[in-house]
Amino acid sequence: MTDTLTTRFGALSVAARDDLKGAGVARGIAELAEMGLDFLERRCRRVELTSNVTGKEYFAFTRGRGGALSRPVNARLFDAELALTWLDSAVAGGFGSVDRGALDRVLYTCAMAYCAANDVVKTGDKKTPGTYFEILAGHMVAREYGTNPQRSIQVLNLDLETQLPTDFIFDLGETAARIHLPVKTSTRERVIQVWAHQRVLDGVYGVNRIRGVLVCLNETNMQTRSNSVIEVCLPGQWAIYQMFIAQLHRVYYLDIPERYRELGTKYPFIQVRPFSQFFDEADELIRPHAAP
């Protein structure tokens, strides 16, 4: 299992570097999700976790007695049957073609299938789940806009000339805003990096020229002693970053923390939404005169 997951993941990474928006990447995402679901279903069992998050229930996968637990899985969002029903049409028509009522659960289940399976077989590997999720989110945005992103930008400033490595940057033509798309499985205290990168882009290219759109999987944290789940949220700090570092245009989550969703209703009005909503507002996001 480990070998197959690793081999296929390697092939997906290569395909993503070559053509992130391509159908080959959609196929790779779906294959890994299917392999993950099959493994979790047939080789693992579920362990109930104590949820300390109001309104959400979580469980973890494990292979057996004393084996490693996967990251917490949101029971309402994880739906293997639903995901398998839609994967073929997602490969053919893009994830945007998945029924809107099912999309959040399909996306969450795909992301979690690979991440949880990898957690169980390769304890301590946080890199490949992060990359898988980055490819999944990046593919969806690239396919929707019909454009592959860059991974670095050129900075020219008098006698200084340098290439700055960045998260995905989508250039959508002269009449549209560009998109700066950082993708994280979770953010914690590292989230300040996202605002800082946005600040650099604003400084180099001008405010509102390249809009920051952050995509996250969740903010869960498992207390291993008690098998209980919390969401780590720092809404007060997010508000300060949005006021004093730079402005993010959107934050999308697959498993959205309620305390972040509420940020959209009070100053400085950070718009935190379910990722499925991206497909409803993809055009609005890049409209040059949209409210920043």
Place this chain on the structure above:
Amino acid sequence: MTDTLTTRFGALSVAARDDLKGAGVARGIAELAEMGLDFLERRCRRVELTSNVTGKEYFAFTRGRGGALSRPVNARLFDAELALTWLDSAVAGGFGSVDRGALDRVLYTCAMAYCAANDVVKTGDKKTPGTYFEILAGHMVAREYGTNPQRSIQVLNLDLETQLPTDFIFDLGETAARIHLPVKTSTRERVIQVWAHQRVLDGVYGVNRIRGVLVCLNETNMQTRSNSVIEVCLPGQWAIYQMFIAQLHRVYYLDIPERYRELGTKYPFIQVRPFSQFFDEADELIRPHAAP
């Protein structure tokens, strides 16, 4: 050994929370350094590493065949005999009382003694070496200024009121600039956080009100397959952060990378210096009308 190091480290952490500038903390730092040196000397052997850093030689400590290697140690800076000679007077009079020609090596040896010993006995633990170094650097600055730092600041902004956790902040009275003192064993790509935090402080309190002073141990990275050492430096990115996010007033290193030292001689003139120099310019750093 592990137990004793862990127990003493716990006591040092408690003392540091209570009175960072106090002689009890100096004693704890010295004790842990002595225990580390004794362990490295008597229970470990040195393994030569291939240095890919011009002008620097590195070795690592290990307990025996197949045992974990410590982080790379700079052979010119690590001097156990010199450190042991000076530790007593450092406890009595502060590290500022150590002979200036010996100070860099004494400090480097203290920091590395604990970090390397901990690497060998507790593989994968990066937290306590980071905390030990933070206490060491924080103690020196606190003792020099005769003031303990805060770990959070209050943000008041119209209807918003929140406590923002920060690195050490030294309040040195109404007629002096304050110091924002992040301390890192190494920075890599995480360094952008330091500029971002500085940006928040500049935005909340005004530019040049709280000066950013970053203290680092080194930027070495060991390639485990070849036992070779490189320094990971991103001078072009540092220049961009200094231009577009905020301005750091000083960066101090114990094992200073040459490519960062050179940043001080060209735009935007980031001042990167050996940490020992702090004692020569401690007053200048907080002078309110100093060039920013």
